[in-house]
Amino acid sequence: xxxxxxxxxxxxxxxxxxxxxxxxxxxxxxxxxxxxxxxxxxxxxxxxxxxxxxxxxxxxxxxxxxxxxxxxxxxxxxxxxxxxxxxxxxxxxxxxxxxxxxxxxxxxxxxxxxxxxxxxxxxxxxxxxxxxxxxxxxxxxxxxxxxxxxxxxxxxxxxxxxxxxxxx
Amino acid sequence: xxxxxxxxxxxxxxxxxxxxxxxxxxxxxxxxxxxxxxxxxxxxxxxxxxxxxxxxxxxxxxxxxxxxxxxxxxxxxxxxxxxxxxxxxxxxxxxxxxxxxxxxxxxxxxxxxxxxxxxxxxxxxxxxxxxxxxxxxxxxxxxxxxxxxxxxxxxxxxxxxxxxxxxxxxxxxxxxxxxxxxxxxxxxxxxxxxxxxxxxxxxxxxxxxxxxxxxxxxxxxxxxxxxxxxxxxxxxxxxxxxxxxxxxxxxxxxxxxxxxxxxxxxxxxxxxxxxxxxxxxxxxxxxxxxxxxxxxxxxxxxxxxxxxxxxxxxxxxxxxxxxxxxxxxxxxxxxxxxxxxxxxxxxxxxxxxxxxxxxxxxxxxxxxxxxxxxxxxxxxxxxxxxxxxxxxxxxxxxxxxxxxxxxxxxxxxxxxxxxxxxxxxxxxxxxxxxxxxxxxxxxxxxxxxxxxxxxxxxxxxxxxxxxxxxxxxxxxxxxxxxxxxxxxxxxxxxxxxxxxxxxxxxxxxxxxxxxxxxxxxxxxxxxxxxxxxxxxxxxxxxxxxxxxxxxxxxxxxxxxxxx
Numbered sequence: 001x002x003x004x005x006x007x008x009x010x011x012x013x014x015x016x017x018x019x020x021x022x023x024x025x026x027x028x029x030x031x032x033x034x035x036x037x038x039x040x041x042x043x044x045x046x047x048x049x050x051x052x053x054x055x056x057x058x059x060x061x062x063x064x065x066x067x068x069x070x071x072x073x074x075x076x077x078x079x080x081x082x083x084x085x086x087x088x089x090x091x092x093x094x095x096x097x098x099x100x101x102x103x104x105x106x107x108x109x110x111x112x113x114x115x116x117x118x119x120x121x122x123x124x125x126x127x128x129x130x131x132x133x134x135x136x137x138x139x140x141x142x143x144x145x146x147x148x149x150x151x152x153x154x155x156x157x158x159x160x161x162x163x164x165x166x167x168x
Numbered sequence: 169x170x171x172x173x174x175x176x177x178x179x180x181x182x183x184x185x186x187x188x189x190x191x192x193x194x195x196x197x198x199x200x201x202x203x204x205x206x207x208x209x210x211x212x213x214x215x216x217x218x219x220x221x222x223x224x225x226x227x228x229x230x231x232x233x234x235x236x237x238x239x240x241x242x243x244x245x246x247x248x249x250x251x252x253x254x255x256x257x258x259x260x261x262x263x264x265x266x267x268x269x270x271x272x273x274x275x276x277x278x279x280x281x282x283x284x285x286x287x288x289x290x291x292x293x294x295x296x297x298x299x300x301x302x303x304x305x306x307x308x309x310x311x312x313x314x315x316x317x318x319x320x321x322x323x324x325x326x327x328x329x330x331x332x333x334x335x336x337x338x339x340x341x342x343x344x345x346x347x348x349x350x351x352x353x354x355x356x357x358x359x360x361x362x363x364x365x366x367x368x369x370x371x372x373x374x375x376x377x378x379x380x381x382x383x384x385x386x387x388x389x390x391x392x393x394x395x396x397x398x399x400x401x402x403x404x405x406x407x408x409x410x411x412x413x414x415x416x417x418x419x420x421x422x423x424x425x426x427x428x429x430x431x432x433x434x435x436x437x438x439x440x441x442x443x444x445x446x447x448x449x450x451x452x453x454x455x456x457x458x459x460x461x462x463x464x465x466x467x468x469x470x471x472x473x474x475x476x477x478x479x480x481x482x483x484x485x486x487x488x489x490x491x492x493x494x495x496x497x498x499x500x501x502x503x504x505x506x507x508x509x510x511x512x513x514x515x516x517x518x519x520x521x522x523x524x525x526x527x528x529x530x531x532x533x534x535x536x537x538x539x540x541x542x543x544x545x546x547x548x549x550x551x552x553x554x555x556x557x558x559x560x561x562x563x564x565x566x567x568x569x570x571x572x573x574x575x576x577x578x579x580x581x582x583x584x585x586x587x588x589x590x591x592x593x594x595x596x597x598x599x600x601x602x603x604x605x606x607x608x609x610x611x612x613x614x615x616x617x618x619x620x621x622x623x624x625x626x627x628x629x630x631x632x633x634x635x636x637x638x639x640x641x642x643x644x645x646x647x648x649x650x651x652x653x654x655x656x657x658x659x660x661x662x663x664x665x666x667x668x669x670x671x672x673x674x675x676x677x678x679x680x681x682x683x684x685x686x687x688x689x690x691x692x693x694x695x696x697x698x699x700x701x702x703x704x705x706x707x708x709x710x711x712x713x714x715x716x717x718x719x720x721x722x723x724x725x726x727x728x729x730x731x
Contacts, residue, residue: 010230017227083315084256086207087221089238118221120230 006127010120018081191380192326218248225316252320272372274328276321295330299371345690354484386686393686396511418509421484524694566602580612684722
């Protein structure tokens with residue numbers, strides 16, 4: 001499953017379907033796919049709320065798992081949520097941990113933090129974070145692919161990348 | 169869209185009106201289901217269904233009403249319940265069994281029709297009533313959507329009905345108070361509902377019991393009136409037309425006697441004490457106050473105690489008298505005890521301010537009467553007190569362990585009974601259990617009513633108002649029972665202030681026909697804007713709110729002033 005543009009303008013009168021949730025999970029999977037060759041995505045660091053939740057289950061560096069309606073395996077085109085599913089507090093914890101795990105891997109600081117509420121505001125935050133993570137991930141990956149590696153990524157502003165990449 | 173916004177328009181959107189009635193018995197049922205649910209806890213408690221982040225159907229709303237499923241949260245009134253939630257598209261057959269035959273089942277289930285004995289019930293809004301007349305029923309829940317699930321909240325013995333604009337023929341609310349100063353009576357509010365019900369519920373309704381709560385609300389989505397609670401008095405079904413009549417909870421006060429009582433109240437806390445007594449008189453009749461203002465403050469540090477005597481009457485009459493006479497509005501004290509039921513039992517004491525604005529240009533059938541012009545009030549000027557020493561009331565031959573009740577021809581308090589345990593006492597009687605055979609000597613302190621010269625005959629003070637025109641003398645003795653309740657050194661200032669209050673207002677009354685507002689209720693104060701731009705502050709005495717033919721209108725009676 002490729003990247004699907006996140007929906008960041010949910011309103012309180014909207015209904016959230018399994019397709020919406022699959023978009024979020026697919027985008028998280030997409031982020032994992034593009035980042036995992038370069039970064040260790042640590043599932044255990046600084047869980048925001050849920051306890052004993054392992055959002056990314058690594059198996060020889062191949063498999064990534066988000067439990068819930070289905071397990072996110074190596075197959076990128078999977079469907080994680082179906083109409084017959086009911087989202088649980090554990091699922092929510094895993095989703096939030098996934099966001100944090102990816103952010104930690106690329107040293108991205110969230111401006112807004114997601115919570116466990118089924119509100120338009122919260123899902124706008126969650127989907128905005130996935131969009132931010134993709135934008136930042138692309139900048140970071142550009143550094144890895146640069147001609148001259150000069151050190152850790154250095155990100156100082158919204159779209160201004162000054163890490164010394166592409167130096168000649 | 170709010171009621172006030174819509175009422176400001178020439179043409180108003182029709183109100184949404186909802187009425188429901190659920191009467192469940194405690195009969196125990198056992199359940200056996202034919203299918204494995206997606207989620208389930210129990211089917212007994214009528215707790216609300218917990219709104220979950222459920223992808224079935226159209227998914228879940230993002231308005232914050234839904235929560236993720238948490239298996240550690242158990243069903244409760246606060247957290248709601250799971251009930252029975254099928255897999256999407258699936259039906260289920262539930263076999264219900266009781267130890268004895270039951271007349272009908274009340275079921276709350278969405279996303280389905282129910283088939284019983286070859287008859288399919290559609291219900292309304294997920295509410296079903298199914299006549300059974302057996303101790304077992306096999307109910308087939310037919311899923312009405314391939315991509316949604318059946319959600320069963322409860323299956324109980326009883327009756328459950330719910331109506332909205334689609335099936336209501338008419339709803340008439342008669343919300344009442346009595347703002348008269350002379351011989352007030354308690355007014356019970358009523359509701360009458362006429363509606364269509366799709367299923368045959370004749371047998372269920374024929375066996376329905378009284379006092380089942382009827383819940384009513386009207387308004388617009390997001391601005392619905394608070395639910396008003398009435399209690400079923402009469403139910404009829406002719407074919408599919410249902411007629412329900414109910415009264416508000418205050419009817420219980422009309423049936424509940426108030427035994428005489430003698431007490432002493434701290435002067436500085438007299439209004440607190442009276443307010444507390446008023447509250448306990450109401451709640452003692454079995455009425456649950458949905459709103460109660462905190463008690464008024466103490467007014468000074470005076471530690472004098474004043475005797476207070478309550479004559480035997482009904483609780484309704486006591487409350488009616490108190491609301492008419494207890495109002496005090498001076499530079500030092502403002503005490504406006506008001507109890508309104510009208511389906512939302514509310515008790516307060518602070519002086520109300522204008523809550524609504526009604527324009528005369530929006531009204532028809534306007535009638536203004538001048539009535540009850542009170543210019544003089546004749547007040548019995550009496551004290552109540554009890555003797556310092558106990559005196560012998562009666563010597564009674566008794567047998568051991570027998571219970572005796574002795575009625576008293578004159579009131580006493582602070583009883584002692586030799587060789588006995590007092591079980592209950594009030595100024596009108598004493599009940600005791602003899603601990604040994606022989607003679608029990610009943611002693612008590614005599615309660616006396618007299619004027620300061622102690623000749624035990626009241627003299628009267630006439631309070632006059634400086635006014636011209638029609639005059640009317642109100643003799644407070646017309647308050648049969650009321651005067652006795654109020655008098656004494658405590659009663660004296662109360663009647664005095666109450667009487668002054670009566671003279672200063674409530675002589676002008678009127679009525680009009682208006683578009684109506686389901687939030688309004690008796691004793692609400694409103695600003696009446698007349699055609700010439702002048703305004704009057706008025707108090708609503710009664711509202712008859714009628715929803716009929718898709719529209720709503722109200723007949724309102726009022727009195728000028730904050731009554």
